[in-house]
Amino acid sequence: MRVLLLSMPDSFEHTPTVAVRMPNGALASLAGNLDPHHEVAVADLILAQSSVRRTVEDLIARLRPDLVGLSVMTFQRATARRLIALIRSLHPAVRIVVGGYDPSLAPEAWAHPDLGVDVIVRGEGDVTFREAVRAIENGQPLQDVPGLWFRDGNAFRSTPHRDVARLDRDDIRPPNRAARVLSGYSLMGRPIDVVETSRGCTFDCSFCSIIEMRGRNFHRFPIARVIDDIRDAHARGARSVFLVDDNITLDVERFEALCHAIIEAGLHRIDYLVQGMTAPIASRGDALASLMRRAGFRYVFLGIENVLEDDLVFLKARAKNSRTSAAGRKNTSLAAVEVLHRHGMLVVGGLIVGNPGDRRESVTANLEFARQHIDWPYIQHPTPYPGTPMTRDFVQRGLVVNTHPDEYDGTTAVTRGEHLDPEEVEFMRWKAERWMKVRHMPAVLRHDPWFVLRNAPQMLAHTYRGTTWRSVVGLENDRDVFQRYRAIRQRERQYVDWPDPLPPEATQGTA
Ligand code: B12
Numbered sequence: 001m002r003v004l005l006l007s008m009p010d011s012f013e014h015t016p017t018v019a020v021r022m023p024n025g026a027l028a029s030l031a032g033n034l035d036p037h038h039e040v041a042v043a044d045l046i047l048a049q050s051s052v053r054r055t056v057e058d059l060i061a062r063l064r065p066d067l068v069g070l071s072v073m074t075f076q077r078a079t080a081r082r083l084i085a086l087i088r089s090l091h092p093a094v095r096i097v098v099g100g101y102d103p104s105l106a107p108e109a110w111a112h113p114d115l116g117v118d119v120i121v122r123g124e125g126d127v128t129f130r131e132a133v134r135a136i137e138n139g140q141p142l143q144d145v146p147g148l149w150f151r152d153g154n155a156f157r158s159t160p161h162r163d164v165a166r167l168d169r170d171d172i173r174p175p176n177r178a179a180r181v182l183s184g185y186s187l188m189g190r191p192i193d194v195v196e197t198s199r200g201c202t203f204d205c206s207f208c209s210i211i212e213m214r215g216r217n218f219h220r221f222p223i224a225r226v227i228d229d230i231r232d233a234h235a236r237g238a239r240s241v242f243l244v245d246d247n248i249t250l251d252v253e254r255f256e257a258l259c260h261a262i263i264e265a266g267l268h269r270i271d272y273l274v275q276g277m278t279a280p281i282a283s284r285g286d287a288l289a290s291l292m293r294r295a296g297f298r299y300v301f302l303g304i305e306n307v308l309e310d311d312l313v314f315l316k317a318r319a320k321n322s323r324t325s326a327a328g329r330k331n332t333s334l335a336a337v338e339v340l341h342r343h344g345m346l347v348v349g350g351l352i353v354g355n356p357g358d359r360r361e362s363v364t365a366n367l368e369f370a371r372q373h374i375d376w377p378y379i380q381h382p383t384p385y386p387g388t389p390m391t392r393d394f395v396q397r398g399l400v401v402n403t404h405p406d407e408y409d410g411t412t413a414v415t416r417g418e419h420l421d422p423e424e425v426e427f428m429r430w431k432a433e434r435w436m437k438v439r440h441m442p443a444v445l446r447h448d449p450w451f452v453l454r455n456a457p458q459m460l461a462h463t464y465r466g467t468t469w470r471s472v473v474g475l476e477n478d479r480d481v482f483q484r485y486r487a488i489r490q491r492e493r494q495y496v497d498w499p500d501p502l503p504p505e506a507t508q509g510t511a
């Protein structure tokens, strides 16, 4: 069969496409796990953000796929619906399969008869998709493939749950990067790829989708496989690698072993990015940080979430961000940031502001922490993604004020608190972050001077969207600029020039 796999073009405020265009790791993994006789093509539409419709029309005409699979996050739902409608108009007989976080956790949002989805893959997709494609090819019933919802006439039927794969055996084959048909992946001008070393997490932060998606478990790929995978990415041109594990720092000894293996394999000249918890990084201190630096780590995304204890309790993120000492429990965010800085690494700070109990002072304290200590702000608002405990809590308390999932991009405040208006929290974050982002430019300039010299105007234009000469000379205030920025953001969400196949009332709500 001819299979085309697509990821959505929608991007996130803190990863503008001028600087960050990463491959979707799921698609290469799915491609690598199909039976080898299929012809499979992977297209990350983030690489064609300004010409989505034309790119998809070309792909459909050129490849004539029997099946198109789409990988979708919640804020990308509307784009995916338009794409499905466009694809169907070009090729009515094609089968449409959706997977990823949103279809897995909110399958009912994908079951509307006017949408035309045939199969919804729930949870980990590699083996499920392989078996589903096999069944379709052989004309066998999908009922026998665990982990699916599939169309049966006008209704959907579900099959039994599929457990997540153990990764220490060969159940999950390596990704197939050769299937990619678009080019231009980049992290500030350096070709980038993504590599997985483990899957899962045993924590249960209330805002995170991972537990509902996979359960609380942690599985590791053998280190030799990871090294081969990095080597493959490098051989295909990658000079930056993002380790996209859900929580690599759950097993710090293994993470250290991986750093040693990277150095021994001579792969330490690659720039690595990784995300981790503050507590293990702070606890292992200089020994871990110096090893990470030697292995090539450059950016560390820290899930700080919040620097205030009450907020950490609400987010259920206290355990991963604190350690116990004789003096009691202590937040580890600052210690983690300091040790990474001491060893020359840069910190992307993940913070969540605008929790239900937040007052102006709590938001300000977090923004001030970010301003003082982190290199690139990745500050978000609590967002009710489907299936999370936090979403259930927000819904029960009637705190969700925005029911448009396409605005659930993390930087739009869609829930209200007891003391602060959502728009006010969003304004505070937006205002503070612009300056933090500009402050990071010299560090990027030192590392990637040509990229910055060529792209600085575009990067600044993105960061300061909404600014005009009138606002620069003080004839307009920040609130006017903020409103203009929001209007621009709203327009940017129209990635596909094709109508939504569903009526507006069928497109709201996530839980
Ligand atoms: C790495 C990552 C990123 C990277 C993305 C790199 C890339 N281009 O892929 C970066 C940092 C850029 C990023 C950004 C964002 N992310 Co992110 N990210 C992750 C993370 C940590 C791992 C995802 C991953 O690559 N896993 C490895 C692959 C192999 O697994 P997978 O994606 O789950 O895919 C498997 C299945 O889902 C399924 N599958 C997936 N797609 C498809 C398609 C088909 C057809 C089929 C059959 C199956 C299938 O099969 C795959 C293989 O088993 C997750 C999870 C987490 N712990 O936080 C969040 C996560 C996916 N991100 C999330 C979000 C919301 C975002 C942001 C909006 C902002 C934010 N809150 O951080 C932005 C938007 C991204 C954008 N397009 O601009 C949410 C999604 C929630 C939701 N319901 O939509 C998650 C779950 C985190 C969370 N908050 O809980 N992210």
Ligand code: SF4
Pocket: 201, 202, 203, 204, 205, 208, 209, 210, 211, 246, 247, 277, 303, 320
């Ligand atoms: S530690 Fe990270 S991956 Fe694990 S539940 Fe919390 S936010 Fe999700």
